[in-house]
Amino acid sequence: xxxLLFYAIAFTLGCYAVACVMVLVRLLxxxxxQDRVFALDLLYFQAMLVVLVTGILHGSDRYFExxxxxxxxxxxxxxxxxxxxxxxxxxx
Amino acid sequence: MNAVPFWVEAVVALLLVASxxxxxxxxxGFLRLPGFFLxxxxxxxxxxxxxxxxxxxxxxxxxxxxxxxxxxPLLIPVFLAITVPVTTLLLARVALFRRRLxxxxxxxxxxxxxxxGEERTRP
Numbered sequence: 001x002x003x004l005l006f007y008a009i010a011f012t013l014g015c016y017a018v019a020c021v022m023v024l025v026r027l028l029x030x031x032x033x034q035d036r037v038f039a040l041d042l043l044y045f046q047a048m049l050v051v052l053v054t055g056i057l058h059g060s061d062r063y064f065e066x067x068x069x070x071x072x073x074x075x076x077x078x079x080x081x082x083x084x085x086x087x088x089x090x091x092x
Numbered sequence: 093m094n095a096v097p098f099w100v101e102a103v104v105a106l107l108l109v110a111s112x113x114x115x116x117x118x119x120x121g122f123l124r125l126p127g128f129f130l131x132x133x134x135x136x137x138x139x140x141x142x143x144x145x146x147x148x149x150x151x152x153x154x155x156x157x158x159x160x161x162x163x164x165p166l167l168i169p170v171f172l173a174i175t176v177p178v179t180t181l182l183l184a185r186v187a188l189f190r191r192r193l194x195x196x197x198x199x200x201x202x203x204x205x206x207x208x209g210e211e212r213t214r215p
Contacts, residue, residue: 011112
C-alpha cells in the first residue's frame with residue numbers, strides 16, 4: 001500500500017471520528033426522542049462506514065460481512081424504536 | 093494477491109477522501125440546523141454519497157487486489173436504498189404525530205380529517 005492511500009484512509013477515518021462526535025452531541029442534546037433515534041441511526045451508519053474503510057486498510061474481505069450485519073441491525077433497531085414512539089408498542 | 097497499480101490507489105484515495113468530507117458536512121448540518129424536519133435532510137448525504145463513494149472504492153480496490161471482479165461491496169448501498177427510506181419515513185411520521193399531539197398551531201392537518209364522523213387520530 002502506497003503512503004498516499006494510507007494517509008487518505010487515515011484522513012477519512014479522522015473525518016468519520018469528527019462526524020461521530022458531532023452526531024453524538026446531537027444524540028445527547030437532542031430535544032425530543034425522534035432526534036435521538038435519528039442520531040442513533042446515523043451513528044450506526046457511520047460505524048458501518050468505519051468498518052468498511054478499515055477493511056480497505058487491512059486489505060481483507062471479512063470486514064464486509066460485519067458491515068452488512070451492522071447495517072441490518074441498525075435498520076431493525078431504528079424501525080423498531082420509531083414504531084415504539086409512534087404507537088407505544090413494537091408489534092401489535 | 094496482486095500488486096495494486098498506483099493510479100488505482102489514487103482513485104481509491106480520492107473516493108475515500110470525498111466520502112469523509114461529505115460525511116463531515118452531513119454531520120455538521122445535522123448538528124447545526126434548527127428543527128427536526130430540517131435536520132432530516134443532511135444525513136441523506138451520508139446515506140447516498142458517503143456509502144456510494146466507499147462502496148465504489150472497495151469494489152475497485154478488491155477487484156485489483158484479488159485479480160477478479162469483486163462486486164459485493166456494492167450490495168451495501170443497494171441495501172441501504174431499500175431500508176433508509178423506511179426508517180426516514182417512519183421517523184417523519186413520528187415527528188408529525190407528536191407535533192400534532194402537542195397542539196402546535198402551524199401543524200398541517202391530517203389528509204383525511206374525518207372518517208365516518210369520527211375524529212381520526214392516526215397520522
